[in-house]
Structure formats: structure tokens, C-alpha cells
Amino acid sequence: MSAPTYDLGTLHGGLRLPGHKADSTRSAILDIPVPSQLILPITQHVGDPAQPIVGIGERVLKGQLIAESEGTLGAPVHASSSGKVIAIEPWPVSRRYGDTAPCIVIECDGKDEAIARADAPPNFTRLEAPDVLRKILQGGIVGLGGAVFPTAQKLMQARTCEIDHLLLNGVECESYISCDDMLMRERAGEIISGAQILMHALQIDVCFLVVESDKPDAIQKLGDVLGEISDDRIVLKQVPTIYPSGGEDQLVQLVTNREVPSGGLPSDVGCLVQNVGTAAAIHSWVIDNEPLISRVTTITGDGVANPINVRARIGTTIADIIEITGGYTDKAQQLIIGGPMTGKSVSTDRVPLVKATNCVLVMSETPAIGPELPCIRCGDCASVCPVQLLPQQLFWYACADDEKKLRDFGLMDCIECGCCDLVCPSHIPLTADFRVAKGRIRELADEKARAARARLRFEARNDRLEREETERASELSEQKESAKKAGPSAIAEILKRKKKKHEEDK
Amino acid sequence: MEFQRREAPFLAPQVGVSSIMLQVLAAMVPAAMAHVWYFGPGFLFNLLVAAFFASAGEAMMLSLRSRRPETGLTDYSALVTAALLAFALPSLTPWWVTATGALFAVVVAKHLYGGLGFNIFNPAMAGYVVILVAFPMHLNLWVAPSMGDLDYQHLTILQTLKFTLTGSLPDAIAVDAISRATPLDVMKSGLNNARTVAEIRSIPIMGDFGGRGWEWIGNFLAFGGFWLLIKKIIRWQIPVGVGIGLLLPATIMYMVEPGSHASPGFHLFGGATILCAFFIATDPVTAATSPRGRLIYGIGIGFLIYCIRRWGSYADGVAFAVLLMNMAVPAIDYLTRPHIIGHSEGRGRSGGTVD
Numbered sequence: 001m002s003a004p005t006y007d008l009g010t011l012h013g014g015l016r017l018p019g020h021k022a023d024s025t026r027s028a029i030l031d032i033p034v035p036s037q038l039i040l041p042i043t044q045h046v047g048d049p050a051q052p053i054v055g056i057g058e059r060v061l062k063g064q065l066i067a068e069s070e071g072t073l074g075a076p077v078h079a080s081s082s083g084k085v086i087a088i089e090p091w092p093v094s095r096r097y098g099d100t101a102p103c104i105v106i107e108c109d110g111k112d113e114a115i116a117r118a119d120a121p122p123n124f125t126r127l128e129a130p131d132v133l134r135k136i137l138q139g140g141i142v143g144l145g146g147a148v149f150p151t152a153q154k155l156m157q158a159r160t161c162e163i164d165h166l167l168l169n170g171v172e173c174e175s176y177i178s179c180d181d182m183l184m185r186e187r188a189g190e191i192i193s194g195a196q197i198l199m200h201a202l203q204i205d206v207c208f209l210v211v212e213s214d215k216p217d218a219i220q221k222l223g224d225v226l227g228e229i230s231d232d233r234i235v236l237k238q239v240p241t242i243y244p245s246g247g248e249d250q251l252v253q254l255v256t257n258r259e260v261p262s263g264g265l266p267s268d269v270g271c272l273v274q275n276v277g278t279a280a281a282i283h284s285w286v287i288d289n290e291p292l293i294s295r296v297t298t299i300t301g302d303g304v305a306n307p308i309n310v311r312a313r314i315g316t317t318i319a320d321i322i323e324i325t326g327g328y329t330d331k332a333q334q335l336i337i338g339g340p341m342t343g344k345s346v347s348t349d350r351v352p353l354v355k356a357t358n359c360v361l362v363m364s365e366t367p368a369i370g371p372e373l374p375c376i377r378c379g380d381c382a383s384v385c386p387v388q389l390l391p392q393q394l395f396w397y398a399c400a401d402d403e404k405k406l407r408d409f410g411l412m413d414c415i416e417c418g419c420c421d422l423v424c425p426s427h428i429p430l431t432a433d434f435r436v437a438k439g440r441i442r443e444l445a446d447e448k449a450r451a452a453r454a455r456l457r458f459e460a461r462n463d464r465l466e467r468e469e470t471e472r473a474s475e476l477s478e479q480k481e482s483a484k485k486a487g488p489s490a491i492a493e494i495l496k497r498k499k500k501k502h503e504e505d506k
Numbered sequence: 507m508e509f510q511r512r513e514a515p516f517l518a519p520q521v522g523v524s525s526i527m528l529q530v531l532a533a534m535v536p537a538a539m540a541h542v543w544y545f546g547p548g549f550l551f552n553l554l555v556a557a558f559f560a561s562a563g564e565a566m567m568l569s570l571r572s573r574r575p576e577t578g579l580t581d582y583s584a585l586v587t588a589a590l591l592a593f594a595l596p597s598l599t600p601w602w603v604t605a606t607g608a609l610f611a612v613v614v615a616k617h618l619y620g621g622l623g624f625n626i627f628n629p630a631m632a633g634y635v636v637i638l639v640a641f642p643m644h645l646n647l648w649v650a651p652s653m654g655d656l657d658y659q660h661l662t663i664l665q666t667l668k669f670t671l672t673g674s675l676p677d678a679i680a681v682d683a684i685s686r687a688t689p690l691d692v693m694k695s696g697l698n699n700a701r702t703v704a705e706i707r708s709i710p711i712m713g714d715f716g717g718r719g720w721e722w723i724g725n726f727l728a729f730g731g732f733w734l735l736i737k738k739i740i741r742w743q744i745p746v747g748v749g750i751g752l753l754l755p756a757t758i759m760y761m762v763e764p765g766s767h768a769s770p771g772f773h774l775f776g777g778a779t780i781l782c783a784f785f786i787a788t789d790p791v792t793a794a795t796s797p798r799g800r801l802i803y804g805i806g807i808g809f810l811i812y813c814i815r816r817w818g819s820y821a822d823g824v825a826f827a828v829l830l831m832n833m834a835v836p837a838i839d840y841l842t843r844p845h846i847i848g849h850s851e852g853r854g855r856s857g858g859t860v861d
Contacts, residue, residue, distance in 0.1 A: 017517070098509075175517065259847055259848055259850060262848035262849050264848070332507070333509065334509055334510060334512060335507075335509040336516055340514075340515060340517050341514060341515040342514055343514055344514070345510070345511045345512045345513070346509065346511070347511050348508050361516075363516070366512065366517070367518045373523050373577065373581060374622050376523060376790050377793075377795050378795075379790065379800075382795060382796065382844070383741075383797075387848070388844045388845065388846055388847050389846060390795065390796070390843065390844070393795075409846075410846040410849070413849070418514055418515030418517075421515050422515060422517055422519055423520060423521065424521075425519070425523045425525075425526050426623075427522065431513075432513040
């Protein structure tokens with residue numbers, strides 16, 4: 001096997017979090033059977049919602065396209081199993097913390113009948129790069145690390161830049177989450193095959209496969225596969241276990257020592273980052289012709305009886321999955337979709353598993369931590385901030401609602417990782433405050449833009465009215481001039497004509 | 507099943523203000539014991555008086571400001587202020603002197619600026635300076651350190667208590683019989699009277715480095731300070747900065763003219779240097795917050811301490827140095843902002859190197 005290599009950049013700050021990963025990695029990934037009902041939100045990605053192309057009562061097959069992507073950014077949705085569309089209606093979704101959004105509801109017939117497809121080409125390298133991109137676009141594939149950015153569009157954007165590195169993100173730095181770890185252990189070959197497809201699509205020769213040091217089994221397995229296929233374009237890199245080194249920009253900095261510019265993308269510094277799960281999904285679609293209709297997710301926390309990783313069809317409700325894995329314990333007080341640092345707390349387990357769902361964390365109430373105290377300016381928040389912000393100053397300006405200072409001190413660069421919250425001795429919910437402040441700044445910017453547009457419209461209207469006024473005036477004076485030139489008889493003629501017209505109008 | 511919604515992150519914070527303050531207090535315990543050992547039980551009476559008035563002031567101000575007094579009192583910050591004040595005062599201090607300092611520290615220096623987290627000046631040092639200005643004669647009454655071989659009279663617990671309560675000594679005991687000028691005073695007046703450092707150092711009270719008793723309290727404070735460093739309650743930049751700022755000029759002057767300048771060791775272990783470096787200057791509220799800023803802040807304090815000791819009219823300069831640098835904190839913080847990731851020049855594609 002190829003040995004992990006260590007030459008790395010550095011990440012400022014960060015935290016060593018308690019892992020809590022051992023419980024969910026004890027047994028192999030469990031396949032969840034097809035449920036009786038699938039709930040498929042039409043928005044499971046960044047961008048515009050997909051448009052349903054099936055009608056109520058229509059029978060659909062596994063893998064069939066049921067909602068098409070429209071607009072410039074989006075991803076299609078496929079039926080995860082065969083059955084009948086029984087409704088297109090609002091349903092609670094995790095993206096909206098348990099509030100509802102439009103979903104296609106399929107009643108499964110249990111046959112799990114797949115749609116017939118033309119055979120995939122025996123070797124993807126025979127395809128032209130743009131054809132590979134088109135294929136990925138059709139597979140409904142999005143970033144499975146949780147950000148769900150449509151993969152095809154990310155690749156297309158990257159092709160317009162000079163990309164020299166593909167980074168495959170197997171860092172998985174948040175506590176509790178272990179789906180990528182288990183996927184790397186069980187499907188290392190598919191991940192590496194996905195990486196090869198990505199490199200072909202991007203026409204580049206360097207891929208770093210980055211894994212955190214707390215996943216020795218995954219590193220071993222990936223190393224073995226790399227040794228077998230002897231593709232020396234792919235280099236396995238081990239990084240220290242520090243949260244949040246798996247953030248896209250943080251990973252780029254850590255592995256290549258390049259800084260992603262503020263407001264920019266990794267492609268601005270020649271990098272493209274993809275999650276290992278996304279690579280495996282690309283393999284499934286390009287090689288095995290299966291679109292993104294299932295994913296691995298971690299079911300964990302002290303609120304579930306059996307922490308485990310499962311592979312479930314997209315659209316299976318969290319309630320169904322948890323029932324099959326063994327149900328809740330009496331400590332189930334919070335349902336968090338995602339990790340404990342950046343996840344979303346949702347109000348009901350009726351929400352379906354979607355493409356973004358990398359973890360279902362059910363846990364007891366976060367221990368009461370006493371009242372929020374004034375900031376004592378200890379600066380611990382600044383020392384853990386991976387972006388080198390000064391949260392203590394930002395907090396100060398957020399309280400004062402000082403938009404200019406907030407921008408000056410880099411609020412918009414905050415990645416909302418939550419490190420500052422965990423070290424704050426005054427228990428100030430900094431991340432939540434920053435989220436609110438960011439929202440307000442965006443609103444202000446929108447408002448300003450709207451006001452600017454309105455002003456332009458207003459000024460244009462004034463200009464037009466003025467122009468019309470002067471035009472009318474000059475026309476009138478021209479008429480007067482010409483009438484004067486023609487003499488009094490002509491004027492009388494005109495007046496008579498006008499009078500006649502006036503009477504006619506009556 | 508239905509659940510409660512919360513805001514991320516969902517992991518509980520790892521530390522609290524009260525535990526930080528309690529650890530700071532704990533780190534001072536060995537030095538407090540040394541203080542009692544060398545200078546008698548007066549330290550404890552001062553501590554009690556200061557703690558009582560600081561807490562009462564805190565509670566009063568919080569209720570005047572319509573805050574809940576419990577939360578302010580259970581963060582223990584008033585007790586830390588009281589302890590710092592007690593360390594700064596001679597063991598024989600009448601209660602009204604201590605009370606004035608403690609009340610000024612908490613009521614004026616802390617709460618009139620907005621309470622914990624909003625005060626610009628270190629409360630303990632502001633309180634100390636008020637005492638220094640209002641009751642200068644009381645700060646000269648340092649009893650001689652008890653070292654066995656020094657032939658001074660020592661007060662009993664009751665006599666000490668009586669002094670704390672009434673400010674007067676038993677008739678049979680003269681002030682001169684129990685008190686001595688502090689080593690820093692001796693050094694200052696000795697140098698002013700054109701004596702050489704070597705001559706001054708031969709006086710028994712001077713001890714090995716910075717004065718009998720004081721140097722051992724300093725050792726124990728340093729011990730507590732290192733413990734705080736290990737526990738990451740304080741960061742290294744301020745103590746190291748104070749050391750550099752004080753020792754660099756002290757060493758240079760000592761090397762140039764050893765006859766008329768005290769040694770760096772004397773400056774380090776004498777007076778309140780170590781208390782300042784680990785416990786006073788490190789008060790997070792009134793110190794600079796960025797790592798570079800803290801180093802500059804520490805160096806500034808150390809340098810000012812040296813200047814005041816060497817050229818000022820006061821024997822020690824810790825309180826003034828800290829208050830002066832407190833004023834400089836907003837400027838230091840502004841000028842030492844770290845660069846935000848993504849905003850730096852030349853760290854893009856060409857800046858980074860890949861193997």
C-alpha cells in the first residue's frame with residue numbers, strides 16, 4: 001500500500017472534539033428495506049427547485065426521473081423505488097427544520113422494479129469529458145458532504161478555471177458522524193473509481209484523497225485499493241483530527257497551503273473539492289447506471305437504541321429508519337439532522353432522508369449551562385477561529401448593529417463552525433448571533449439594491465416625463481409657427497377642423 | 507415523534523467564567539499562605555474586609571442596575587479583585603482603607619463603566635491607586651518579614667485584628683519596632699542617598715533576590731501562574747511580555763552601571779512584578795486580546811514598571827503601569843488585528859507550494 005504522506009499547510013485554531021464515533025462504526029452498514037411510502041422533496045440541492053414531471057396516480061419505476069432541474073443551478077430528482085405517485089404536497093423537511101416544503105409522495109409497490117436503461121459504456125475513459133459532465137448532470141448527483149451543491153455545475157464551473165488539484169474529502173471532522181468512514185471502509189474501490197471519473201471529467205492528473213487520522217481502518221482500506229490499482233495520480237493524505245478541517249476552504253488550506261480568497265471558491269486557487277460519498281455516487285451512476293436514489297447515513301446519539309450506519313433510499317422517513325434500527329431510548333429529546341456542531345435541529349421525525357442527510361443524531365437535552373454572562377474578552381474564541389476572526393469584537397459590533405464594522409471585521413467570512421461557542425466561558429451563543437447578524441446584513445444589502453433599482457426606475461420615469469413634456473412643447477410651438485406662417489385663413493381652417501372633429505367625437 | 511428545536515451547536519460549552527475565576531483564586535492560595543507565614547495573619551483580615559466590601563459593592567450595583575445580584579456574585583470576579591487588592595496591601599491595614607479600595611474598585615472602576623467585561627481599567631489597581639493617593643502613610647506600614655533570624659517584634663493575631671479594626675497598635679508597641687521599609691523603598695532611598703547597590707544589598711531585609719519574604723511570595727505566585735498557564739486560563743504572551751519589558755532595560759542598565767542600578771533579579775522578584783505578570787496584567791477584560799497585542803501590552807507594562815521604579819517618585823510602579831497600558835488597549839487591539847483568512851495578499855495559487 002502507498003504510505004500516507006504528511007506535508008501539509010496549517011489550519012488556525014480549531015478544536016479537538018470528543019469523537020463519539022465508536023458506537024456507530026461497530027457493525028457494517030445496514031441496508032434499510034424499501035419503505036411503504038417515499039417522500040421526495042423537489043428541493044434537495046442548492047439552486048432552483050426541480051419541477052415535477054409526473055402526475056398523481058402515475059406509476060413510476062426505480063431510477064425514473066420524476067422532477068427535472070430547471071434554471072441554471074439545480075439537480076433532478078429520481079424515484080427511489082417503483083410505485084404510484086399518490087400526492088404532490090407540502091411535507092415536513094429537514095432543510096426547513098421540520099416545516100413543510102413541496103414533496104412528491106410515492107406509495108411503493110414493493111417490487112422495486114428498475115427503469116430500463118441503455119447499457120453504460122464499458123469504459124468511461126472513451127467518453128469525452130463534456131459527455132461525462134452531461135451524464136453526471138442527469139444523475140441528480142449533488143455534494144453529499146451536506147452542502148448539496150449540484151456536482152455537475154460545480155465541475156462545469158471548475159472547468160472554466162485552471163484546476164490542478166482534485167481533493168477528495170474523507171475528513172469527516174464533526175463528532176458522531178461516521179458515514180464517510182464506513183463508506184471508505186466498505187466501498188474504497190468505488191470511491192477511487194469515482195475519483196478517476198472526476199479526474200477524467202476535469203482532465204487533471206493530481207488527486208489528494210484526504211482522511212483524518214482517527215480513521216485508521218479507512219486509511220488502510222484505501223491504501224490497499226490504491227496499491228492494487230497502482231494509479232499514482234491519486235495520493236492518500238492523512239490529516240490530524242481537528243475540527244473543522246473538513247470544511248471545503250479549510251481542507252484546501254490544510255492540504256495545499258493555499259488560501260481561498262474571501263467570497264471566492266476553491267477553484268480560484270486551482271482546487272476542486274468533492275466528498276468521498278459524492279465520488280462513490282458518481283461511480284454508481286456512470287458505471288452502474290444507478291442515479292442518486294440512496295445514501296449512507298449515520299444513526300447515532302444516546303437517543304437511539306442501536307447507533308449504526310445505514311444505507312437507505314432517499315425519501316425514507318427518519319421515523320421509519322429509526323424504527324428498523326431498534327427505535328429510540330428514553331433520552332431522545334433532540335433530533336438533529338447533521339452533526340452536533342452545524343446540524344439542524346428539526347421538530348419532527350416525519351422528515352424524509354434526503355441527499356443532504358449525512359447524520360441523524362438523536363440525543364438528550366444539551367446540559368443546562370447557566371445564564372449568558374457578559375463577554376470577559378478572554379479571546380479564547382479568537383484563538384480557536386479557523387478563519388482568524390475576532391469573535392469577541394464581532395459580538396460587540398453585532399450587539400451595536402454596526403454593519404460597517406461587522407463587514408470590516410469579516411463577519412461575512414464566518415463559516416459558522418461553532419468553535420467559538422464551545423470555548424466561550426460566558427456561554428454566549430456567538431454562532432447564532434452571527435447567523436442573525438449575517439441575515440440582517442444580507443437583508444440590508446437586498447434593501448439597498450431594491451432602493452437603488454427603485455431610484456433608477458423613478459429617475460428614468462422623471463426623465464421620460466420631462467422629455468415628453470419638452471417634445472410636446474416643441475411640437476406645439478412648431479405647429480404654432482407653421483400656422484403663423486400660413487396666415488390667419490389657415491388658422492381659421494384649423495380651428496374649424498378641430499371644432500368639427502370635436503363635435504364628431506361627441 | 508415531535509422534538510424541541512434548538513440552535514447549533516448542540517455540544518455544551520467546556521468552560522465557565524466562575525470556574526476560571528475559581529481557578530485563579532486557587533492559584534493564589536500557596537502565595538497567600540506564604541504571605542501569612544512571613545507577614546502574619548493581617549493578610550487574612552485584609553482579604554476578608556476586601557471580599558466583604560467588594561461583594562457588597564457588586565450586589566448593590568447590580569441591584570441598582572436592575573440585574574440579578576446572584577449571577578454577578580457567583581462569577582467570583584469580585585473575589586478575584588478583592589484577593590488582588592489584599593496582596594497589594596501591607597498586612598497591617600485598617601479596615602476603612604481596604605474598604606475604600608475595594609468599594610472604589612467595584613463600584614467606580616467596574617460598574618460605572620458597565621460591569622464585568624466593560625470596564626476599561628483593572629478594578630483592583632484602580633482601587634489600589636485610590637488608596638495610594640488617599641492614605642499614603644498606611645501603605646508604608648509593612649511589618650518585617652518573619653524569618654527567624656531577624657530580631658523584630660511580631661504582633662499576635664489579636665493585636666493584628668485590633669489594628670485592622672481600629673488602626674492603632676497596643677500602647678507598648680511602637681510602629682518602628684514592628685515595621686520596616688520595603689526592599690523597594692530601601693533600594694530607592696539608598697540609591698537616592700548615593701549608596702551603591704552592593705551596600706544596599708547587604709541589609710538583611712534584601713534577601714537573595716528581591717527581599718526577604720517577598721521573594722518567596724513571588725515564587726509561590728509564579729508557581730500558581732505556571733499552573734494557570736498549563737490550565738490555559740492565561741496565555742504566555744502577557745507574563746513573558748512583562749518579563750521582557752522589565753528585564754531588558756534592567757539588564758542593560760545593570761550592565762552599564764551595576765553600582766547604581768538594581769539587578770534584573772531584584773526587579774523580577776522584588777515588589778509586585780510576579781503578581782502583576784501572572785495575575786494582574788492577565789485580567790482578560792482590561793488586557794489586549796490578540797496574541798501579538800498581548801505581548802505588546804505586557805512589554806509596555808514591564809517597561810513602565812522599570813521607568814517608574816527607576817525614575818519615578820514611587821517605589822513600585824505596577825498599578826500605574828497597568829492603568830496606563832489599560833488606556834492603550836483599544837489602540838493595541840486595533841493595530842494588532844490578525845489577518846482574516848482569505849483576505850491576505852499573495853497566499854493564493856502562487857503563494858502556496860505543493861510538494
